[in-house]
Amino acid sequence: MHSFVYRANALLTFAVTILAFMCAMASLSDSFNSPTPSAQVQVLNINWFQKQPNGNDEISMTLNISADLQTLFTWNTKQVFVFLAAEYETPKNSLNQISLWDGIIPSKEHAKFLIHTSNKYRFIDQGSNLRGKEFNLTLHWHVMPKTGKMFADKIVLPGYRLPGEYR
Amino acid sequence: MDWQGQNLAENLMQFMLLAFAVIAFGTGYLIASLNTMILIYAGGVVLTTLVTVPNWPFYNRHPLKWLDPSEVEKHPKPQPSPNVNSKKKPIKKKPIKK
Numbered sequence: 001m002h003s004f005v006y007r008a009n010a011l012l013t014f015a016v017t018i019l020a021f022m023c024a025m026a027s028l029s030d031s032f033n034s035p036t037p038s039a040q041v042q043v044l045n046i047n048w049f050q051k052q053p054n055g056n057d058e059i060s061m062t063l064n065i066s067a068d069l070q071t072l073f074t075w076n077t078k079q080v081f082v083f084l085a086a087e088y089e090t091p092k093n094s095l096n097q098i099s100l101w102d103g104i105i106p107s108k109e110h111a112k113f114l115i116h117t118s119n120k121y122r123f124i125d126q127g128s129n130l131r132g133k134e135f136n137l138t139l140h141w142h143v144m145p146k147t148g149k150m151f152a153d154k155i156v157l158p159g160y161r162l163p164g165e166y167r
Numbered sequence: 168m169d170w171q172g173q174n175l176a177e178n179l180m181q182f183m184l185l186a187f188a189v190i191a192f193g194t195g196y197l198i199a200s201l202n203t204m205i206l207i208y209a210g211g212v213v214l215t216t217l218v219t220v221p222n223w224p225f226y227n228r229h230p231l232k233w234l235d236p237s238e239v240e241k242h243p244k245p246q247p248s249p250n251v252n253s254k255k256k257p258i259k260k261k262p263i264k265k
Contacts, residue, residue, distance in 0.1 A: 004221070014180065014184055018184055018185065021188075022204065026192075026195075026196075026204070075196060075201055
């Protein structure tokens with residue numbers, strides 16, 4: 001009964017069980033990390049603002065996005081997906097979210113960045129509600145671990161206003 | 168591998184794997200590298216395999232002492248006599264034939 005294959009099987013089973021436990025512990029250690037990320041976004045310029053022929057408002061803007069997400073990284077972090085969304089309220093919908101820019105941060109060294117860009121994805125409203133609209137820019141992020149649980153959080157930057165007239 | 172060798176191999180396997188797991192997790196956590204943890208643990212599993220899976224000589228230090236063949240001859244195992252069986256069987260078969 002106590003053969004070569006029997007011992008190899010017992011060892012493999014026990015080794016994999018311990019490995020699963022170690023991965024669970026690594027994931028658990030992430031919850032002891034209390035990140036303190038920061039972000040600032042400036043709207044440098046409204047490039048153009050127009051009403052499409054189908055009646056939807058579209059706007060193009062130039063943004064300065066700076067953020068420090070280094071504290072999100074732990075030993076169990078593979079990468080962080082981050083995206084900037086414009087959030088505003090219309091009479092029809094209490095929350096509209098439009099993704100303007102996104103990026104994948106592969107390592108802690110790249111987690112402190114300053115990006116000067118026009119909106120990567122088109123800022124189009126479903127309707128004609130954008131003139132003079134007050135909106136938030138929200139930086140969302142999803143932390144993708146090497147093993148275990150994913151985390152997601154956001155920073156809301158309130159107090160932006162779109163121009164009152166098309167240009 | 169004798170009985171005590173089996174016990175030793177089993178205990179050694181469990182102890183070594185747990186010890187390598189603790190070392191690997193501690194080192195990986197301290198230098199903040201999950202890759203290091205996996206590599207140390209993988210090395211530990213390979214080493215444990217080499218130590219506890221093959222039938223090394225030190226697992227055979229307590230061989231079982233079987234009785235001499237002469238002892239068996241002095242105390243023969245009681246055997247059922249074949250005559251008793253052969254007499255009983257035809258009696259049982261007869262009612263089936265009718």
